[in-house]
Amino acid sequence: MIAFEDVTKRYPGEVVAVDGLSFVAPTGLLTVLVGPSGCGKTTSLRMINRLVQPTSGTIRLGNEPTSDMDEAILRRRIGYVIQHAGLFPHRTVLDNIATTARLNGISKAQARIIAFDLLERVGLSPDFAGRYPWQLSGGQQQRVGVARALASSPKFMLMDEPFSAVDPIVRTQLQDEFLRLQKEMGKTIIMVTHDIDEALKLGDQVAVLRVGGKLAQIATPQELLTRPADEFVANFVGRDRGYRYLGFVGTAGKLAANKEPTAKLGDTPETARAASRDRWLLVTNERGEPIGWTEPSGLRAPITMGDINLSGTFAALSGSLRQLLDAALSSPSRRGVIVGDDGRFVGCVTLPDLLVLMDQTADASAPSREVRHAL
Ligand code: ADP
Ligand code: MG
Helix, strand or coil: CEEEEEEEEEECCCEEEEEEEEEEECCCCEEEEECCCCCCHHHHHHHHCCCCCCCEEEEEECCEEHHHCCHHHHHHHEEEECCCCCCCCCCCHHHHHHHHHHHCCCCHHHHHHHHHHHHHHCCCCHHHCCCCHHHCCHHHHHHHHHHHHHCCCCCEEEEECCCCCCCHHHHHHHHHHHHHHHHHHCCEEEEEECCHHHHHHHCCEEEEEECCCEEEEEECHHHHHHCCCCHHHHHHHCCCHHHHHHHHCECCCCCCCECCCEEECCCCHHHHHHHCCCCCEEEECCCCCEEEEECHHHCCCCCCHHHCECCCCEEECCCEHHHHHHHHHHCCCCEEEEECCCCCEEEEEEHHHHHHHHHHCCCCHHHHHHHHHHC
16 A cells, blocks of 8 residues: 555645645555646655655555665665656666566566566567667557566556657557556556546546646546546546546346358358348357458359458457447447457447447446437
8 A cells, every 4th residue: 555644745845745734545456546647746746755755644554654664675666667668778678677577586587587577567578678779669668667666576556657758559559558467467656647548447446636736536437437526627527527437337148149141251141241231240260259340232243352341449348338338339330349358250240239328337328428429
């Protein structure tokens, strides 16, 4: 656990960056601090590892006030990841990662083993070990930054806008991989971001700060979306919070997927036309994984990739209502394709079925209205 107890930071010139901040970041969970630029997020983070001294108040790691700890020991117990990775430019990727392990007194040989293992865990091939930071893309540098922070096997991690400096596609990838990693690791993490979507996606709990360093609300993403404490939070979370909320509504067990006829690549037009019930027919590969939709009436020869409309997204059987809705809305047939954990076709769901499901979802009456309106 990391606990803030009435922590204030006043910089010279009377700037109050953080004002009486109190909250607990529970053990094993990811807490996100989010808020507009200048609201004291970075200052809050840097007070934890004492790169910034609080003016007043107490921060505890476990039960121990950080002010009682030796600074060097404190920093070794906490992994720290910053926006531009902050790698040592003249050291190789492997040495960058191994450095933090070495600080904990681990032998050079052992540190290399740890570093190679971490390289793999953050999704980089061993080929990167001998490269220098300038030879990596921004996203790859961030991965190395995460690996380096993990090399001292800290219980605690602080992450300051770790994914902000990369393009949106890479950012989504890094977020997804980090979520997977955190599922295995269960570290106690405080992450800072100005991006509310990132906060809601990654956080087990989210603390919204307002300028002046005051806590506006701390809650789970679901609570922030359905019960914002005031207008500031409501505005910050955004107008489409009803739709976003659907991202947290699971559909497992609530949904009867309609088993649809499908065709396979290479099927003849006659086979496809015999199988189809209406204008659109789903095409799968040999393993039964869906590819996209085709119009059997237009086929002149066996089905090839060129006959397939690829615009639809697929939803996981264990996925959220938002995924399903996206699958249905993006599909030319307006039927959302559902796949199992093995990637194989399970069934389809229609938009009307989804609206019924939304209506049955407790606490989701407002989102349901919003979505209806959008349709
Ligand atoms: P955020 O990370 O949320 O953008 P910061 O913690 O960096 O916010 O800054 C909070 C406030 O404190 C801002 O008004 C900023 O200008 C001010 N500030 C940050 N660092 C210093 C400093 N070293 N000296 C004086 N003022 C600072
Ligand atoms: Mg900042």
